[in-house]
Amino acid sequence: MTFLSSGQKGLDAAVAQVFEDSHHAFGLRHIMEELKGELRKGPWSQQIREGIIEDFTRAAQACSIEDFNISIESIRNISSEAADWIIARKPEYWSDAIFRVCRYDHFSSNIVDAFNNWIPTKKEGSIVLMIDSLRMKIMEVIESRREACKVWPGPLTPTMEYKVEEEMLKARKMTVLCSSDTVFEVRCNAIFVVNLANWECTCRRWQLSGLPCMHAVVVFNRTGRSFYDYCSKFFRIESYQLTYSGTIFPIPDMDTVDFECWGKFNSASQATYIR
Template sequence: MNKFRRLFISLHACIVGFVKGCRPLIFLDGTHIKKKFKGCILSAVTKDANDDLFTLAFAVVEAENDANWEWLCLKLRRVLEMQNCVAFSHFTFFSDRHSGLVKAIPGIFTGSPHSYCLRHLVDNFRRQILKKYPLHNKKHWESIFQKAAYAATENEFIGHITSIIKSMPLAEEFIKSSEPENWANCLFSGKRWCIINNNQAECWNSWIKPARFLPIVAMVDSIRVQIMNMMNNRRESSLVMAGNLCPKPENNLLRNYTKSRNLKVDRSSSWIFEVLDGDKRCAVDLEKWSCSCRTWNLNGIPCNYTKSQDMQGSNVTARWGYFCRYSLS
């Protein structure tokens, strides 16, 4: 007897839009179809130039399992190869650490970094470790775990992890087995602009929630229309944008510029500066696009230390304009 198994959809406009206008980040997640229409929707979404939700592909399957995730990854690889994306090492994948994705991503997208969602890790930390220490302040230790994940330097990371293990020895094995190189900022080998959660995929699941109550054919068409309307609305909004940057990155740069006004700067060379912020000193190298605070390196956005008033000058200002246009791509 013929039986529906699975369906993969990636619209041409979504593929081209991702390759030409989005960051190389792919968020993967699954969500259930509602009511009597059983099954799951697996999604691959990303962020556009304004840090907003952008759909790359989705699939309707009978269940979220290892075989279906492998199948979706193979399909996703094929559509990317059609756009001449054959070197996958610059793509960063995000997931909730589903076993199917842990197996499929390294095999299908060789060399691609795989980032584990911090929110799911904190949930596991609460259930597997904090539950065994009922007298501990759960919110406090959850925040320490999150600080370790966001730490920009290895010393900061080690400090937070050490405090957790000293207070809860059972946490040591949990942390080792969780593969910190896949979730800690200071250890992560890929580029993810300091994004550490799989929220983008969760937002997509909520965005299509009304469609998940429909029969499969109607559901797929409803999602198609949603994507079409979103892309048209973004297109119309972009027509009135001024300047080289989208509004959100531009606001981030403006905020950093405002913070920089009271900093003291000493020049070492044309491109190298030492910035004093109270008791904190940072070395800024505009030639290498780096700051010793590592915020620039992690976020991909020049931090407040790189735009101090004392760095003004024709060469530095021109260099800054170059960063504004290209360092966010």
């Protein structure tokens, strides 16, 4: 299980404490905003600051430690303080190259921000009413997503289909040499080895994103294999549907529920509402 959070307020320690075997990734946005704030204190022009932010993004999305280091060194050439600040922000939580498991190409915790915006601040008078307000919003989202995916052509979700198209466009002007039934050498600006049996490419993008990289795509084109047979199952519409297949049961009118008596309900009654 991998959590994606803002990494704020001690979440790194708290999540590890409660979910011992989980992994935890930080969204880039919060670190990026902090970095921008730090850079504004320095003597650099806007152009140089933007260059550092671009390098930081490249470092986070680099697939190999070597490429990560190249981007960090590029920042260090401008400011060793900025590079040290970035390294101190625990890249093992936000760098694709260093993170221990697959991030599935997710660098944003937008869903967390959206959820935070749902939490009412003043209107609801109690925690119970606040939870009920959230429950209603979650029910609406689940329903809208169940409806939306009914018309998707598939087999992947639209976001992933778009990424597939991007990889297909990039997969041109490369030479493929066949080493065995499953191992191929792909030559473009560098040489990459694609292993179909292990779902791996030496560029590491396939392993880190769950979606075959452009080098794998040229191998599929050459050998007549289907791209979709080599995608993570989590990108398929069936997985999306499964995500929203759970049921939130209706709750009776909150005004008529006597919460003091709630705890006295027998277990059968509780089971009706709390499933």
